[in-house]
Amino acid sequence: AIQHLKDLGINAVHILPSFDYASVDETRFDSAQYNWGYDPVNYNVPDGGYSTDPYSPVKRINEFKRMVQALHQAGIRVILDVVYNHTFDLKNSNFEMTYPGYYYRYNADGTPSNGSGCGNETASEKPLMRSFMLQSVKYWINEYHIDGFRFDLMGVHDIETMNEIRAEVNSIDPTIFIYGEGWSAGSCAYPVEKLAVKANIPQMSGVAAFSDDMRDALRGPFNDDHKGAFLAGISGEEESLKFGIVGGIMHPQVDMQKVNYDKKPWTLQPTQQISYVSCHDDMCLVDRLKSSVPNADTDQIIRLDELAQTAVFLSQGVPFMLSGEEMLRDKKGVHNSFNSSDTINSLDWNNMKKYPQVFEYYKNLIKLRKNHPAFRLGDADLVREKLQFLPVQPCMVGFILKDNAGGDEWKNIIVLLNGNNSPCDVDVPKGDYTVVGCDGVINENGLGQLAGGKVTVDAQSALIMYNK
Numbered sequence: 065a066i067q068h069l070k071d072l073g074i075n076a077v078h079i080l081p082s083f084d085y086a087s088v089d090e091t092r093f094d095s096a097q098y099n100w101g102y103d104p105v106n107y108n109v110p111d112g113g114y115s116t117d118p119y120s121p122v123k124r125i126n127e128f129k130r131m132v133q134a135l136h137q138a139g140i141r142v143i144l145d146v147v148y149n150h151t152f153d154l155k156n157s158n159f160e161m162t163y164p165g166y167y168y169r170y171n172a173d174g175t176p177s178n179g180s181g182c183g184n185e186t187a188s189e190k191p192l193m194r195s196f197m198l199q200s201v202k203y204w205i206n207e208y209h210i211d212g213f214r215f216d217l218m219g220v221h222d223i224e225t226m227n228e229i230r231a232e233v234n235s236i237d238p239t240i241f242i243y244g245e246g247w248s249a250g251s252c253a254y255p256v257e258k259l260a261v262k263a264n265i266p267q268m269s270g271v272a273a274f275s276d277d278m279r280d281a282l283r284g285p286f287n288d289d290h291k292g293a294f295l296a297g298i299s300g301e302e303e304s305l306k307f308g309i310v311g312g313i314m315h316p317q318v319d320m321q322k323v324n325y326d327k328k329p330w331t332l333q334p335t336q337q338i339s340y341v342s343c344h345d346d347m348c349l350v351d352r353l354k355s356s357v358p359n360a361d362t363d364q365i366i367r368l369d370e371l372a373q374t375a376v377f378l379s380q381g382v383p384f385m386l387s388g389e390e391m392l393r394d395k396k397g398v399h400n401s402f403n404s405s406d407t408i409n410s411l412d413w414n415n416m417k418k419y420p421q422v423f424e425y426y427k428n429l430i431k432l433r434k435n436h437p438a439f440r441l442g443d444a445d446l447v448r449e450k451l452q453f454l455p456v457q458p459c460m461v462g463f464i465l466k467d468n469a470g471g472d473e474w475k476n477i478i479v480l481l482n483g484n485n486s487p488c489d490v491d492v493p494k495g496d497y498t499v500v501g502c503d504g505v506i507n508e509n510g511l512g513q514l515a516g517g518k519v520t521v522d523a524q525s526a527l528i529m530y531n532k
Contacts, residue, residue: 181249218244278308
């Protein structure tokens with residue numbers, strides 16, 4: 065599996081909750097159990113369900129460290145999913161038994177607040193809870209050499225705590241990546257203007273959040289699996305997709321009034337946006353396409369899958385993908401597979417033989433981003449200066465990265481995304497262009513030449529080209 069990740073070319077893995085959690089009995093390997101692990105019990109020790117011997121306290125620690133070490137030796141950083149926003153149980157939790165009534169937030173009537181959607185929410189603004197989170201993060205860094213943290217329901221936590229964590233982490237290693245979900249799962253018993261929600265990301269330098277704007281512009285709304293958007297050939301989300309492509313920053317060519325969820329920019333730098341179209345939550349991309357694009361055959365699913373990831377990986381944000389999508393994984397249509405069986409959640413490695421062209425596309429797309437700094441400028445002013453959107457038809461987005469953006473060896477790079485189910489013409493600046501991406505193939509050495517002026521983009525696909 066590590067060799068597969070190396071071949072794919074990714075540089076980090078985000079591991080779902082690996083600390084001790086409640087829903088799986090780690091002593092019963094003989095019974096069918098599965099859970100993602102978003103029900104924390106003990107935050108600072110690996111869960112024994114992933115070890116070869118849960119009865120040995122040392123095994124889980126050594127094996128987790130060996131896993132991290134092996135990934136590091138492969139040049140892959142390790143990001144841990146942390147769930148400090150709630151505990152599996154309030155009454156019997158370590159927090160409550162240590163200091164009753166302190167570590168959680170409560171409503172005015174004395175009932176536990178439920179911003180997590182799981183029955184309780186922790187009070188990160190309180191000194192002891194904040195201290196616990198800080199110490200826990202540092203422990204995972206120092207003891208297990210973790211390279212980053214994904215904060216589940218980060219919007220439950222307060223801004224000050226997230227900033228203190230960022231500052232403390234910077235003193236250890238400023239390259240450690242911190243990001244999270246910029247929302248909660250319900251109303252929190254704390255002022256929203258003080259919470260680490262997406263709209264407040266500008267107050268948290270060095271902290272990133274997932275772009276649901278970009279995600280839903282591509283696939284459709286989170287609350288209706290059967291409704292499509294750009295990938296279904298439905299116009300109306302072009303500005304939301306453009307907003308995602310620039311990394312959630314202010315850009316003069318993005319009409320914020322037409323962006324789906326946000327009417328003002330929520331990042332100061334593009335590196336504060338996680339660009340994605342799917343993750344472990346909700347349907348995976350293939351299932352969502354099957355659900356929202358009626359009568360789509362396999363070839364069409366592949367085209368749309370590759371189109372979606374082209375938008376993600378060539379955006380100025382930080383690209384993120386669900387494992388297995390490089391081999392066209394599905395989850396049998398299950399919307400929320402948090403406790404589904406291995407039949408649903410496991411990767412079918414036979415797909416590597418069935419869809420080798422999909423893996424090659426992902427691999428070369430990642431390589432293209434790595435090799436060309438124009439796609440990862442990392443500075444909002446540079447993005448505004450170097451990235452220009454082109455006039456295109458509805459359900460299309462086109463942009464040019466100009467004048468050797470970011471010191472790129474390619475002078476002008478044009479990316480055209482066509483969500484329509486028919487070919488579309490686009491006017492581009494005149495010149496002689498080398499095509500490096502079209503018809504489901506990416507090759508930096510070139511796939512052919514095109515003259516500028518007017519070019520045709522095939523249905524449900526991307527055209528990528530450059531000139532020097």
